[in-house]
Amino acid sequence: MNRIRSAAKDDLCRISEIEIFNYRLYFYPLFKSDEFYFRQLQVTALMKEYEKELSDLYVYDDGVIKGFIKIKDDEIVKLFVEPVLHDLKIGSALLEYAINEHDVKRLWALEKNKKAIAFYEKHGFKVSEEKKPEEGTDEYLVLLTR
Numbered sequence: 001m002n003r004i005r006s007a008a009k010d011d012l013c014r015i016s017e018i019e020i021f022n023y024r025l026y027f028y029p030l031f032k033s034d035e036f037y038f039r040q041l042q043v044t045a046l047m048k049e050y051e052k053e054l055s056d057l058y059v060y061d062d063g064v065i066k067g068f069i070k071i072k073d074d075e076i077v078k079l080f081v082e083p084v085l086h087d088l089k090i091g092s093a094l095l096e097y098a099i100n101e102h103d104v105k106r107l108w109a110l111e112k113n114k115k116a117i118a119f120y121e122k123h124g125f126k127v128s129e130e131k132k133p134e135e136g137t138d139e140y141l142v143l144l145t146r
Contacts, residue, residue: 004097007050007057007068014065015057016046022080030112031137058097060090069094076107095123099146108141110134120144 020041028037060067067081067090076098081090098104109116125144132141
């Protein structure tokens with residue numbers, strides 16, 4: 001049974017929740033920006049943003065949306081899974097879907113996010129020499145390619 005499908009407008013609240021939970025859990029400790037993580041990063045604002053990008057979003061749905069991926073052309077823009085479900089291979093299913101169905105070739109990851117980089121490498125991506133600053137921070141993103 002294919003659990004991955006195109007996102008619908010009714011999915012946007014859940015997609016936004018998943019992203020916010022991940023950002024607060026994994027990125028707030030690095031950046032410690034109360035203004036961004038607790039004031040600007042809100043479900044309703046993300047829903048409005050994602051409504052314009054609905055055709056780029058896919059969800060892992062087995063009765064409940066447990067993760068999502070945003071694909072633009074040949075690039076993975078975002079991939080998030082509900083944090084308490086990280087060990088259930090949902091991220092792997094979303095990534096394999098992107099590779100097999102959308103022929104993705106690249107993505108950017110936070111250089112300090114070693115766990116994410118190792119996950120992508122396990123699926124055939126390699127860290128390139130290309131880097132760019134993460135907007136508004138002193139951190140860098142690295143390009144991974146297949």
